[in-house]
Amino acid sequence: MAAQRVLGSRRRVHLLVGFVALAIVALWGQSTMAQSWPFCIENCNAKDVVVERLYLDNVTYDGDVLSADVYVDFKVIAAERYCILVAIAFSSSSSCSNTQSVWRMFGDLPQGSYTGEYVGRVSVVGTQLWVCRQFAEWRNQVSTIGCPSGDCDLYRAGSKCWESTGGPYIIYEVGDPRLSLEKRTNGEDADTAPGPMVLVGSTVTWTYEVTNTGNVTLTNIVVTDDQEGSIGTISSLAPGASQTLTKTGTAVVGQYANIGTATTTYDEQTVTASDPSHYVGxxxxxxxxxxxxxxxxxxxxxxxxxxxxxxxxxxxxSLSYQLTPTPESASLTGPTVAPDGMSATWNLTINHASPAVFTASATVTMTFSGGTQVVRTTDGISPNSTPATKTYEYRQAKIELTPGTDTNEVGEDHVITATVRVWN
Incomplete structure (x- = not known):
């Protein structure tokens, strides 16, 4: 829970009633509002007692609960002494559900004006304070009848009672400046790693959706990125409104992370929101x-x-291969994937029974999480290799003896020449 903030210490929000309009004094953290509010249903000056003003003082907001001290000004016009009951029902919304009431009995009062009379302290969960219902009752002849208690309707007989009509009316709103930022990478809300898989060299698009989640208009909202720098400035954003800024970049290899931040100031408060995003090149x-x-x-x-x-x-x-020309036999086994998962190996075995030169090329498809694919072929573009070649050859050979025929005398030497001839 946020630290408690004291709003308008020793200053009051004055609600002028009777024939004057309701005026809200703008305190720190509060929007200025004005509302015509008839506090009573008849001519207040014609009554014996007139409640003129409602005050709020010592207003605090702790990030959850809005609290205020409630005071009233009233006059006793007639000469008789009066007993007065003032009660006010408050809520945090215009639906007036879960009302919180404050009331006080002022007894045995002579003619005159009574200023800044404390009624009670009201607390509601929320940032708004609405007046939903208010009534007062007075009775003279205090010494013989005594002061009543309870709801106005129960004591109408023998006394005078009035109750407000119209409304409900908002009388106070905490200036609660808030921002949210939703940063996406290629349309994905990639708050945690790894994020989407992106082809290296392709365009990465980041979007920064800034929303005013508070109850006051914010201006000059500066959006930045810790890696990409300035994103842009939103001149004005009303409560509940959103605006999206865009930044593009070129994907680099490996895990990438950046953080978007939206920042502005409101009434000397810094209002900020951040959101990380990731991708893997x-x-x-x-x-x-x-x-x-x-x-x-x-x-x-x-x-x-x-x-x-x-x-x-x-x-x-996955792998496909091409052999040119086609050998008599060819078989492919694999892949065998490395323990770290970063490489895979296939064995392509061929055989041929006559001389020939074969060229082998291959194309691999690597499929990554999310369906992103990298397709590479042996095109010689570094670091891809060029196609490989295999030469099959065998040698044909014969022995020639010369001379083919000859006659010698017994005891004479004879020379026979053997010639080995080899050709492809």
Whole structure:
């Protein structure tokens, strides 16, 4: 609960009654109001007793309960001595539900004016004080009849009674300046991390919805962001009204947090509201290894395809690949996801029984929380790798003996030449 505030100490709110209008003196924290309020139903000057004014003094508001001391001015016009009962019912709203009443019996009063007579202290839960009903009763011949007590209607016989009509009327309102701020990132109320997943380099849009949740008009409301700087100024905002300001930026990789703040002053009070917001910038890339290799015909070869996430761990991975030309056999296994969830690996194994050169390329889709997707391919744009190549080859060879035929004498040397010929 907020610390108690004393409003208008030793100053009073005067409610002029009879033939004069109700005037509300504007105290600290209070809106100025004026209302025509007939306090009695007949010509007050024609009565033996006239209640002229209602005062409020020592008004306090602790953030929940509004309290005030209630005083009245009245006159005893006739020469007789009078007993007077004054009662006033208050409420925190115009519906006059849950009324709180103050009353006092003033006994054996001679002719004359009575100023600043204390009636009682009223307390209501809320920021407004409404007068819902008021009545007074007086009776002369005090020495023989005595002062009555209770509701006016019960003592109408043998006495004079009046009761106000019209209303209810507001007589006091605490100036309760308040602001709320709702900050959104790409339309999401991302008060807590991580917030929405946003592609790195894309546009981020922040909105700052400022609402006047108090009961007084606020002016020159300055909206700022601890990361993005000045957002703008709202010149005036009536109670209950809202206005939205917008700021855009470029998403960066990783967790991002910023706090929006709306600030103004009212009657030397600083009024402020803040709201945080978050997003995660996500990115990724893909690589195939080895970049090139040569195999013997008929030997299997495996391409290692790895995708790397940046900013956050994806919730899903998928891969498609292309082999040009088509080998006699190809199989894909995986993914194997790293323990930190930030990378995934597939094995693409091929085989072919005749010489050929194959090119392998791949496209990976990383799906993040909320459905945001990063799609990367082996296009050679750093840090993505280029497609990988695999060469299959085998060697054909034969041995030639020369000369093919020849005749020698017994005991003579003969030379046979063996030539190995190899070609692709």
């Amino acid at each position: 996500v990115e990724g890339y893909i690589a195939i290894t080895p970049g090139s290799a040569t195999n013997e015909v008929g030997d299997p070869h495996t391409f290692l395809i790895t995708a790397y996430a940046q900013g956050a761990a994806p919730s899903g991975w």
